[in-house]
Amino acid sequence: MPYRIGIDLGSLNIRICTSKKALVVDEPSVVAIDVSKQKVVAVGKEAKSMLGRTPEGLMAAHPLCDGVIASFKTTKQMLQIYFAQILGRLRLLKPDVVVNIPVGATSTEKKAVIDVIEAVGGKKAYLFKSPLAAALGAGIDISSSSGNMVIDVGGGKTEIAVISLGDIVSFSSVRYGGKKFDEAIADYVRKKHSLVIGEQTAEQVKIEIGSAMPLKKELKMEVSGSNTVSGLPESLILETQDVVNAIKPVINEIILSVKQVLQRTPPELSSDIMDRGMVIVGGAGNLRNFDELLTKVTGVPCQMAENPDGCTIAGIKLAVDHFDDFSSSFIWRSK
Numbered sequence: 001m002p003y004r005i006g007i008d009l010g011s012l013n014i015r016i017c018t019s020k021k022a023l024v025v026d027e028p029s030v031v032a033i034d035v036s037k038q039k040v041v042a043v044g045k046e047a048k049s050m051l052g053r054t055p056e057g058l059m060a061a062h063p064l065c066d067g068v069i070a071s072f073k074t075t076k077q078m079l080q081i082y083f084a085q086i087l088g089r090l091r092l093l094k095p096d097v098v099v100n101i102p103v104g105a106t107s108t109e110k111k112a113v114i115d116v117i118e119a120v121g122g123k124k125a126y127l128f129k130s131p132l133a134a135a136l137g138a139g140i141d142i143s144s145s146s147g148n149m150v151i152d153v154g155g156g157k158t159e160i161a162v163i164s165l166g167d168i169v170s171f172s173s174v175r176y177g178g179k180k181f182d183e184a185i186a187d188y189v190r191k192k193h194s195l196v197i198g199e200q201t202a203e204q205v206k207i208e209i210g211s212a213m214p215l216k217k218e219l220k221m222e223v224s225g226s227n228t229v230s231g232l233p234e235s236l237i238l239e240t241q242d243v244v245n246a247i248k249p250v251i252n253e254i255i256l257s258v259k260q261v262l263q264r265t266p267p268e269l270s271s272d273i274m275d276r277g278m279v280i281v282g283g284a285g286n287l288r289n290f291d292e293l294l295t296k297v298t299g300v301p302c303q304m305a306e307n308p309d310g311c312t313i314a315g316i317k318l319a320v321d322h323f324d325d326f327s328s329s330f331i332w333r334s335k
C-alpha cells in the first residue's frame with residue numbers, strides 16, 4: 001500500500017494518521033515563536049501551555065482560526081515540524097495527503113490548504129469535506145442513500161450537514177464552537193463577578209462544571225483571576241448555572257443553525273433523520289447535556305458519537321486506507 005498521510009487540521013487541535021498508524025500526532029494546533037529570530041520555539045502542548053503567559057519577544061498563537069488557515073507561514077512551520085517527525089529518514093518520500101476542509105470553505109481557503117501541503121513536502125493534497133470525514137469516523141455509511149445528519153461542534157466552528165449518497169445534501173457552518181464558549185464564560189465572569197480570567201481557565205470551567213442545561217446537582221469550581229477594579233488577584237466559586245447562563249447565546253446560535261439545516265432538508269431525508277437521529281461529533285460536543293438539549297428543542301433524537309473528538313481523524317484514516325473507494329469525494333488540484 002502506498003505511504004499516505006491523513007490530517008485533521010482543526011482550529012484548536014491537529015491530529016495526524018498515516019497508512020501505517022491510526023494516530024501519530026494528537027496535539028493542540030499552537031505554535032510559539034521567537035519574534036526577533038522568527039524561529040519556532042515550541043509546538044503543540046508545550047506551546048499551548050505558553051498561551052497568555054509569554055514574555056516579551058515570544059508569541060504563542062493558533063495558526064488556524066475558525067477551521068481555516070489564518071497564518072500560512074505559521075501553519076507551514078507547524079506542519080514542517082510534524083512532517084519531519086513522521087517521515088524521519090523517509091523524508092525524501094513525498095506522500096499523498098488527505099486533509100479535511102470545512103464544508104463552507106471558499107476557493108481561496110481551499111487553495112491555501114493545498115499550497116501548504118505542497119510546501120511541506122506533500123506530493124498531492126486531497127481535500128475531504130469535514131462532515132464526510134466526521135460521519136465516516138462515527139461509523140456512518142456515507143455512501144448509503146439514506147439521509148444521515150452530523151453536527152460537528154469543534155473548537156472554532158460548528159458544521160451541521162445532512163449526508164446522502166457520499167456527499168452533502170444540505171449544510172450550515174457557523175463560527176461558533178468551543179472557543180466561543182470559553183470567551184462567553186470569561187465575559188460573563190468579568191461582567192457578573194468583576195473578575196478577569198484567562199482563556200485556559202475559562203476552558204477548564206467549561207469542561208469541569210459546564211452544561212448546556214441546568215443540572216439537578218450543581219457542580220462547583222474555584223477560579224482565580226484579577227479584579228477588574230483593583231487589578232489584584234482574587235478567587236471565587238463558580239457553579240454550573242453560571243456556565244449555563246454564560247454560554248446560552250452561543251448554544252442558541254448553534255440550535256438556530258441545526259433548525260435551518262433541518263428545514264432545508266428534502267422530506268425523504270428528513271424522515272430518515274427522524275428515524276436514525278442526529279449524531280454529535282467534535283470536542284466541544286462533549287459538553288454535558290448538549291445531546292439532551294438538542295433532542296428537546298428540535299424533537300429529533302440526538303446522540304453523541306462514541307469518541308467525539310476522534311471521529312474526524314478516524315474518518316480520514318478510513319479514507320487513507322481505502323483511498324480509491326473515496327476518490328470521488330476528494331477535491332484536488334489538477335495540474
Ligand SMILES: Nc1ncnc2c1ncn2[C@@H]1O[C@H](COP(=O)(O)OP(=O)(O)OP(=O)(O)O)[C@@H](O)[C@H]1O
Nearest residue numbers: 010011012013067154155156157178282283284286
Ligand atoms: N469534555 C469537554 N467538554 C466540553 N468541551 C470540551 C471537552 N473536551 C474538549 N472540549 C472542547 O473541544 C474543543 C476542541 O474540539 P476539536 O478538537 O473537535 O476542535 P478542532 O477540530 O480543533 O476545531 P474545528 O473543527 O472547529 O476546526 C475545545 O474548545 C475544547 O475545550
Ligand SMILES: [Mg+2]
Nearest residue numbers: 010154155312
Ligand atoms: Mg474539527
